[in-house]
Each structure stands twice: as C-alpha cells, then as structure tokens.
Amino acid sequence: MNGIDLQDLNVWFGDYEERVDAVKSATFSVPEGGSFGLVGESGSGKSTILRAITGLASDWSGRMDVLGKPLGKTRDRQFYRQVQMVFQDPYASLHPRHSVDAVLSETLQLHGFSDVDARISKLLDDVGLGSTFRFRYPHQLSGGQRQRVAIARSLAAEPAILLLDEPTSALDVSVQAEILNLLTDLRAERNLTYLMVSHDLAVVGHICDHIAVMQHGEIVETLSVEDMRARKVKNAYTEHLLASI
Amino acid sequence: MSSAQTLRQWLTSDVPTSRRQAKLAALYQAWLAFRGNLMAMIGLAILLLLVFTATFAPWLAPHDPLAQDLAARLQPPLTEGYFLGSDSLGRDILSRLIYGSRITLYIVAMVTLLAPVVGLFVGTIAGYVGGWTDAILMRLTDIFLAFPRLVLALAFVAALGAGIENAVLAISLTAWPPYARMARAETLTIRNSDYIHAIRLQGAGAMRIITKHIWPLCISSLVVRVTLDMAGIILAAAGLGFLGLGAQPPSPEWGAMISEGRKFILDHWWVATMPGLAIFTVSLAFNLLGDGLRDVLDPKDGSQ
Amino acid sequence: MSNLLDIENLWVRFNTRNGVFDAVRGISFSLGQERLGIVGESGSGKSMTGRAILKLVRKPGMMTADRLDLEGQDLLGKSESQMRDVRGHRISMIMQDPKFSLNPVMRVGKQIAEALRLHADVSKAEARKRSIEMLQAVSIRDPERVYRMHPHEVSGGMGQRIMIAMMMIPNPKILIADEPTSALDVSVQMQVLEIMDKLVRERGMGLIFISHDLNLVSNFCDRVLIMYCGRIVETLKADKLHEAKHPYTRGLLNSLPRLEQPQDRLEVLVRDPAWRDEPSVSGLL
Numbered sequence: 001m002n003g004i005d006l007q008d009l010n011v012w013f014g015d016y017e018e019r020v021d022a023v024k025s026a027t028f029s030v031p032e033g034g035s036f037g038l039v040g041e042s043g044s045g046k047s048t049i050l051r052a053i054t055g056l057a058s059d060w061s062g063r064m065d066v067l068g069k070p071l072g073k074t075r076d077r078q079f080y081r082q083v084q085m086v087f088q089d090p091y092a093s094l095h096p097r098h099s100v101d102a103v104l105s106e107t108l109q110l111h112g113f114s115d116v117d118a119r120i121s122k123l124l125d126d127v128g129l130g131s132t133f134r135f136r137y138p139h140q141l142s143g144g145q146r147q148r149v150a151i152a153r154s155l156a157a158e159p160a161i162l163l164l165d166e167p168t169s170a171l172d173v174s175v176q177a178e179i180l181n182l183l184t185d186l187r188a189e190r191n192l193t194y195l196m197v198s199h200d201l202a203v204v205g206h207i208c209d210h211i212a213v214m215q216h217g218e219i220v221e222t223l224s225v226e227d228m229r230a231r232k233v234k235n236a237y238t239e240h241l242l243a244s245i
Numbered sequence: 246m247s248s249a250q251t252l253r254q255w256l257t258s259d260v261p262t263s264r265r266q267a268k269l270a271a272l273y274q275a276w277l278a279f280r281g282n283l284m285a286m287i288g289l290a291i292l293l294l295l296v297f298t299a300t301f302a303p304w305l306a307p308h309d310p311l312a313q314d315l316a317a318r319l320q321p322p323l324t325e326g327y328f329l330g331s332d333s334l335g336r337d338i339l340s341r342l343i344y345g346s347r348i349t350l351y352i353v354a355m356v357t358l359l360a361p362v363v364g365l366f367v368g369t370i371a372g373y374v375g376g377w378t379d380a381i382l383m384r385l386t387d388i389f390l391a392f393p394r395l396v397l398a399l400a401f402v403a404a405l406g407a408g409i410e411n412a413v414l415a416i417s418l419t420a421w422p423p424y425a426r427m428a429r430a431e432t433l434t435i436r437n438s439d440y441i442h443a444i445r446l447q448g449a450g451a452m453r454i455i456t457k458h459i460w461p462l463c464i465s466s467l468v469v470r471v472t473l474d475m476a477g478i479i480l481a482a483a484g485l486g487f488l489g490l491g492a493q494p495p496s497p498e499w500g501a502m503i504s505e506g507r508k509f510i511l512d513h514w515w516v517a518t519m520p521g522l523a524i525f526t527v528s529l530a531f532n533l534l535g536d537g538l539r540d541v542l543d544p545k546d547g548s549q
Numbered sequence: 550m551s552n553l554l555d556i557e558n559l560w561v562r563f564n565t566r567n568g569v570f571d572a573v574r575g576i577s578f579s580l581g582q583e584r585l586g587i588v589g590e591s592g593s594g595k596s597m598t599g600r601a602i603l604k605l606v607r608k609p610g611m612m613t614a615d616r617l618d619l620e621g622q623d624l625l626g627k628s629e630s631q632m633r634d635v636r637g638h639r640i641s642m643i644m645q646d647p648k649f650s651l652n653p654v655m656r657v658g659k660q661i662a663e664a665l666r667l668h669a670d671v672s673k674a675e676a677r678k679r680s681i682e683m684l685q686a687v688s689i690r691d692p693e694r695v696y697r698m699h700p701h702e703v704s705g706g707m708g709q710r711i712m713i714a715m716m717m718i719p720n721p722k723i724l725i726a727d728e729p730t731s732a733l734d735v736s737v738q739m740q741v742l743e744i745m746d747k748l749v750r751e752r753g754m755g756l757i758f759i760s761h762d763l764n765l766v767s768n769f770c771d772r773v774l775i776m777y778c779g780r781i782v783e784t785l786k787a788d789k790l791h792e793a794k795h796p797y798t799r800g801l802l803n804s805l806p807r808l809e810q811p812q813d814r815l816e817v818l819v820r821d822p823a824w825r826d827e828p829s830v831s832g833l834l
Binding site for chain 3: 174200
Binding site for chain 1: 259260261262263264266268438440442443444445446447448449457458461462472490
C-alpha cells in the first residue's frame with residue numbers, strides 16, 4: 001500500500017477571471033515508509049500540494065489517496081491522526097500566547113488521549129528538548145527549539161505520515177543540521193512516511209530517496225536521489241537547479 | 246529582603262517549572278514594562294483613587310449628597326464646611342462628587358461589560374467564518390456605525406425612558422461597532438497564520454479556534470481601545486445627563502450636575518466647573534492608562 | 550591612507566529591562582578596495598555591524614568606537630545631517646528584501662533618478678538618462694519599460710537589481726549588502742550577485758557582504774570575517790576557507806548537507822561557551 005497517491009491533482013485559487021492554477025495535473029506516489037521530496041522555486045506550487053492534502057487548500061480536482069483511502073472535500077479527525085504537517089517558519093507556527101505545555105496538551109486532548117502529562121514529557125524527550133522547556137512561551141525559545149516544539153506537536157497524534165514544508169529554511173545551518181538529524185532519527189524509530197518540500201537540493205538529497213522537480217505548477221521530472229547525485233537528469237530545468245548549488 | 250529577592254528571581258526565571266509560575270512570570274514582565282511608563286502609572290493611580298473614593302464614599306463625604314440647606318446655597322469654594330462650595334439647593338458639591346464617582350464607575354463597568362464583548366463576538370465570528378455570515382454581520386455593523394452616536398442614544402432613551410440603565414444601554418448600543426470592526430480586522434490577519442492552520446490540522450473546530458486561539462490575541466488591543474474610548478464614554482454619559490436623559494435629579498451624576506450648574510455659570514462658576522474638572526481628570530486618567538497599556542499589550546510592537 | 554574604512558573597537562549596546570545586551574563587542578576591521586564578507590548566524594551581530602558603519606543604530610541601541618574612519622576621515626564626530634550626506638553618497642546599503650526598501654507608490658525609475666538628484670546636481674532629463682543607463686547596467690532588458698513600473702509589478706530578483714541600481718547610481722565608494730539575496734530563489738541569486746560583483750569591480754569600490762551563507766560569501770569575496778556572539782572569531786582569505794582553524798567555522802562548514810557526499814547523520818556544531826569570551830580577532834589591514 002502506498003502512503004500517498006496523487007493522480008492528476010489540480011489545485012487553484014480564486015474563481016473565474018481571477019483563477020490562478022497553482023498545481024497542474026500532478027501525479028506521484030510515496031510508498032509507505034518512504035521519503036519523497038518536492039523541489040522547486042517559490043511559486044512553483046510545491047507547498048500548495050501539501051496544503052491540498054491537509055485540506056487547507058480546498059479547491060482541487062483529481063484524485064488523492066492517503067494510506068489507500070481516497071480523500072473527499074473535508075477531512076475528519078481520523079485523517080489528522082494519520083497525517084500531520086510541520087510548517088516552514090517556527091516563529092509563525094506557534095501561538096505567541098500559548099506555552100509549550102498548552103500547545104501540546106491541547107493537541108493531545110483533541111486527539112482524545114487521557115494520559116496527557118506522561119505523553120507531554122515523552123514527546124519533549126523524543127524531540128530532544130526535555131521537560132525543562134515544558135512551561136516556556138515561544139518568545140523564550142530559539143528558532144531551533146521552536147521547530148522542535150512544532151515537530152513534537154505534529155508527532156502528538158502518532159501519525160503515519162509527516163508533511164514537511166521547508167522545515168529548516170528559516171533556521172541557521174548549524175541548527176538545520178540538528179533538526180535534519182532529528183527528522184532522520186524519528187523516521188527510523190517510528191517508520192514514518194515523509195513528504196518534504198524544499199528549495200534546497202542538498203537538504204532534500206539528505207532526507208529523501210525520491211524527488212519530483214516542480215516548475216510553474218507542473219512536475220517536470222521525477223527521479224531518484226541516486227540519479228540526481230550522479231547528475232543523470234533529463235530535464236533542462238532540473239539541470240539548471242543542480243548547476244546553481 | 247531575601248525572600249523578596251527570591252520571589253523576584255522566581256518570577257523572572259527563564260525556566261518556569263509549573264503552569265502557575267509561567268503565567269505569573271508573564272504577568273510580572275508585563276507589569277515591569279507598564280511600571281516603566283510614568284504617565285500610565287499616574288493614570289492608574291488616579292483610577293485607583295476613584296475606586297477607593299467610590300468604595301468608601303459614605304465615610305469620605307462630609308455631608309449627605311442629597312441634603313438641602315437653602316440657607317447655605319451657592320457658597321463659593323473654601324467656605325467653612327463646603328470645601329468645593331455648594332450648589333443652588335445648598336448641597337455640598339464635594340460630597341456630591343464623591344458619591345457621583347460611584348455612578349461614573351457603574352457606567353464604566355456596565356459599558357465595558359457590554360460593548361467590547363458584543364463587538365468581540367460579532368467581529369471574530371464574522372472574520373473567521375467569512376462568506377455570508379461575514380457579509381450579514383458586517384452590514385449590520387455598518388448600519389449601527391452610520392447612526393450619529395448621540396442621536397441614536399437619544400432615540401433609545403426617548404423610547405425606553407430616561408434613566409442611568411437606559412443611558413448605559415444606549416451608549417453600549419452605539420459603542421460596539423468599532424470594536425467589531427477592529428476584532429474582525431485582527432481576525433482576518435490571524436486567521437491565515439500558521440499557528441491557526443496548525444491547530445486546524447489537529448482537528449479543532451471553529452468555536453475552539455475562535456475562543457481559545459483568536460480571542461487571546463484580539464483582547465489585548467481591544468482592552469487598549471476600550472480604555473482609550475472610556476473617556477468618550479464618560480463624556481457621552483455626562484452628555485446624556487446634561488441633556489436630562491441620563492441620571493435623573495437629585496442623583497449626583499457629574500453630567501447632570503453640570504447641567505444644573507449651567508444656570509449660574511456666570512455668577513457662580515464653581516457649580517458647573519467642579520464636576521467638569523472631575524470628568525476631565527477621570528477621562529485623562531483613562532487615556533493615560535490606555536497609552537501605557539498599548540505599549541505593554543499591543544502585539545504589533547513585538548512580543549519580546 | 551589606502552583603506553576605505555577603518556573601524557576599531559566597535560561596540561553596539563542595547564539597554565533592555567533585563568540589563569545591558571551587547572550586540573557587537575569590540576570588533577576591529579578595515580576595508581580596502583576589496584570584497585569583504587561578514588558571516589555569522591542569527592544573533593551574531595553581523596547586521597548590527599553593517600548598520601553601525603552608517604551610524605544607523607536605532608534607539609535604545611548605543612554605538613561606540615575608538616575609531617571609525619572613511620578614507621581617513623572621521624565619521625564618529627559627524628552630526629546626523631552630515632551623516633545623511635555620507636549615506637547613499639559615499640556608502641550605500643542594500644537590504645534583504647527589496648519589497649520593504651522601495652517606495653510602493655512611486656515609479657521605480659523616478660526613485661532611481663531621485664537617488665541620483667539627491668546627491669548630484671543634475672537636470673531631470675540627465676537624471677532620467679543616467680537612470681536608464683543604470684538599469685541597463687544591472688542587466689534589465691527593457692529599461693524604458695521598467696523605468697515606468699511600480700515596485701509591485703516587478704519580481705523579487707528584478708526588485709533587488711533595481712535596488713542595486715538605485716544604490717550604485719550616486720557612485721558610492723562602499724557598498725554594504727546585508728543578505729541581499731536571501732529572499733530570492735536560488736537560480737536568481739547567482740544572477741543578482743554576479744551583477745553586483747561586476748559593478749563593484751568595475752568601479753573599484755569596496756564591498757561589505759553580510760550573509761549567513763559561508764559558501765556563498767567565499768565565492769564572492771576576497772576576505773571573510775566570521776562573527777560569533779558579537780565578536781570576530783576568525784578572519785580568512787576567501788579561497789582558504791577550507792583551511793579554517795576555528796572550531797566554530799569548521800562546525801559551520803561541516804554541518805551543511807552535501808549532495809555529492811551522502812551521510813547518515815550530519816555533523817552537529819557543539820558550541821563551546823569559551824568561544825564567547827575569546828578576544829576578538831582583528832580584521833584590520
């Protein structure tokens with residue numbers, strides 16, 4: 001069974017004359033336990049695919065299957081127990097007035113867990129923060145620590161699939177290395193499926209085994225990371241991207 | 246002094262160990278910021294004095310505010326027994342001002358409980374839900390905004406009868422639309438932020454998102470706005486009192502007192518001036534407090 | 550006096566409620582006719598250093614230095630109005646995001662012409678002609694059309710090229726570029742940097758290139774200062790970057806994932822608290 005299966009996915013914003021087609025007939029699949037990267041420049045529609053899967057972008061056509069089940073117009077709570085997302089900017093993805101404790105306990109309660117206290121401690125340990133961080137507010141945390149909290153939040157529901165929207169692009173390189181290591185470890189421990197969006201080919205190459213290159217809303221090439229490393233690429237745009245690193 | 250030192254350290258700790266400590270530490274930081282603003286502290290002091298005066302009015306007032314003494318009418322300030330003078334019926338102005346502070350506080354409290362709450366509900370729901378709900382709620386707001394404030398209040402009081410409760414209702418009725426507008430504008434910016442998306446991805450419903458995630462961020466700027474508007478509200482209440490539509494005689498409401506003193510304003514200036522000064526002082530205090538609160542609470546100035 | 554800029558013992562301090570915060574702690578460096586990179590992570594004080602050179606540190610920040618000379622001429626004693634003449638005219642600065650640096654309600658061509666007319670006594674027609682030439686110099690294909698555009702009509706890469714044109718047109722001696730390409734896509738980044746590089750070299754200017762990206766800086770600079778916690782921990786020739794000795798520099802270099810050399814885990818930078826208190830390395834020439 002595939003973790004994520006997309007067929008002919010179109011996503012657009014606005015209606016009639018103002019309609020902007022952000023994603024045009026995207027097709028790819030991510031096997032369960034696999035790690036897939038979407039690469040492209042800003043405006044290429046790579047983040048929009050993640051938003052369509054999570055239901056944040058509601059105008060779409062085509063077919064999306066997650067863990068063998070087709071997605072409809074709305075998502076139920078069961079879906080959010082299987083699929084979670086980590087956002088790009090850790091400074092924007094945590095509520096400024098909620099402490100780490102409030103963020104995690106609300107999430108756990110929403111997913112119907114009862115042993116909230118024990119789970120918070122475990123989550124904080126899992127992302128390498130430890131319980132001293134439990135009662136801090138976002139402004140008392142560094143960027144990397146915030147992203148760890150955001151990762152803890154996305155792991156609270158014990159999902160099978162994690163969507164990663166440029167999880168390290170707002171962080172310093174030394175912190176990026178820590179977060180990337182954390183993501184590698186978590187995937188190994190929990191057999192997670194990753195779908196990662198990034199503009200950084202080196203980061204995608206580090207985390208993923210297959211990638212799709214996007215330009216102007218279309219997938220121009222899908223290839224394995226080994227092929228990319230060996231520069232065995234067919235598309236001119238992919239070559240252009242590879243040349244600029 | 247050592248216990249005070251450790252309390253301070255406990256409050257300023259970067260590694261809070263309990264929910265309570267984290268909350269108190271956040272409050273303490275805000276207090277430190279507020280304390281640094283001299284003008285705001287002056288405003289706060291005046292308002293605390295007002296609350297104190299209202300609470301202990303029977304002990305502070307030298308006379309009964311309603312007791313008439315026609316022999317001692319229109320005494321100038323600093324007369325024996327009448328520190329701020331007396332009015333046309335020989336009532337002590339100081340005592341009336343002291344008792345009047347209760348009415349002022351009552352108006353302030355009632356309007357604060359009504360207008361911003363209604364505005365917050367309407368604005369955040371309209372902003373978050375969007376679509377038709379937004380259109381209907383906002384056009385309703387526009388209708389209320391389009392009415393001249395005092396005229397609507399006048400019509401309302403005329404329909405329901407004069408009195409302090411109706412005056413409060415009338416003021417609240419005209420005061421909520423700007424809060425609704427403001428709350429909606431804030432909600433629109435908050436609604437598309439990643440932390441709201443993140444909680445939506447945990448399966449949270451609209452009601453939870455509005456009350457637990459959007460309100461805490463709207464409330465601070467609302468508090469600032471209400472505080473700054475409070476001067477206007479006190480003046481509106483005084484205006485209604487002045488027109489004879491608010492508090493009724495012999496109630497020592499400050500606006501009504503000015504209205505009574507108007508007849509003698511040329512020969513006996515203090516009768517209208519003293520309540521005028523009281524309104525001025527309290528309005529100013531609210532404005533100063535509002536400015537200080539804006540510095541502390543406004544999230545746009547950065548949360549650090 | 551062949552140095553364009555000499556700075557000795559520069560401090561930038563902020564008085565906060567919780568005590569004094571030192572953003573820049575006593576650094577010294579000079580700038581010759583070269584391209585100097587200042588690299589560090591967020592909070593290292595690199596941007597503050599750039600602002601301090603122009604005396605643009607906003608309250609409650611305070612800036613002190615033993616020496617701040619522009620071509621041997623003291624800037625510390627200059628008044629705010631004298632500094633305004635230095636900014637733009639002799640030292641220009643390019644910020645990270647062109648969206649925030651361009652006036653949204655003014656046509657871009659007019660903004661460039663204004664920048665020139667502010668510092669040089671030229672006629673309107675002359676300013677227009679030179680602005681269009683300048684747009685051409687930053688590789689804008691249809692300068693007449695771009696001249697009439699508003700900032701929201703241009704892309705990020707084009708916006709940053711317009712910024713470069715605007716900053717270069719008064720012919721300054723020094724250009725400070727603070728993360729000039731971080732808001733741009735990778736493929737546009739190179740183009741913008743090459744244009745900037747070309748202009749700086751042709752005109753014999755000094756460039757201070759502030760960035761968090763070590764590799765990028767090493768490609769476009771002659772000399773690199775590495776900053777950590779408000780101090781300079783190492784200075785290097787850009788082509789000798791891979792011979793860096795300081796563990797911080799080494800850690801930064803090694804923590805980058807590399808496409809060609811896959812690793813299971815990335816090397817993590819272990820911060821030694823002692824780095825913070827090491828004396829600042831001099832970057833003087």
